[in-house]
Amino acid sequence: MNWADIEISGVERAADAPPPGIVVNAPSRADLLADVAQRMQAGRGYTIATLNLDHVVKIRRDPEFRQAYARHSHVTADGNPIVWLSRLAGQQLELLPGSELIEPLAALAARRAAKPERSAISSNLSIVAP
Numbered sequence: 643m644n645w646a647d648i649e650i651s652g653v654e655r656a657a658d659a660p661p662p663g664i665v666v667n668a669p670s671r672a673d674l675l676a677d678v679a680q681r682m683q684a685g686r687g688y689t690i691a692t693l694n695l696d697h698v699v700k701i702r703r704d705p706e707f708r709q710a711y712a713r714h715s716h717v718t719a720d721g722n723p724i725v726w727l728s729r730l731a732g733q734q735l736e737l738l739p740g741s742e743l744i745e746p747l748a749a750l751a752a753r754r755a756a757k758p759e760r761s762a763i764s765s766n767l768s769i770v771a772p
Contacts, residue, residue, distance in 0.1 A: 664701055664708070666693060666728065668716045670736040674743070675750060677716065682754045689713070690747075692720030692740035718743070 668674040674690070681688045691697075691714040701708045711717070718738035719725050728735040 664691075664693065664711050664717055666717050666719055666724070666735060668718045668738065669734065671738055671743075671746070674716055674718060674738065675746060678747065679750055679754065681715075682751065688715040690716045690718065690740070690743065692718050692738065692743075693724050694721035695723045698724075 668677070668690075678688055678690075691711050693711075697707075697711070701711055718740075719728065719735040720737070720739045722737060725735050725737050
């Protein structure tokens, strides 16, 4: 598989590499929650995509899926193959399955007194909030 469509934040790309595709930009739970908290405080929205091997295949084959993925404010590593490949690239990513993000994000929203009707969870565990 050609991993040129996936970029891991902080890893240098070769000068002749194609333009980056999807960027895993939330390397840890702490980084993700800190940024989401800042966005909530500022009243800015966010979306979270949880990258796994199935999504990598879809990103390569489906331009609409790839475009939708590229619009997310946060992309996490949701699958051990993504974490293992990041290690081979010299970057450490924490495994962040979407199912394990619901509770801490809900708790964060509750602490920030976010209105529940302004948050939604879609079928692919993208989380959207103000």
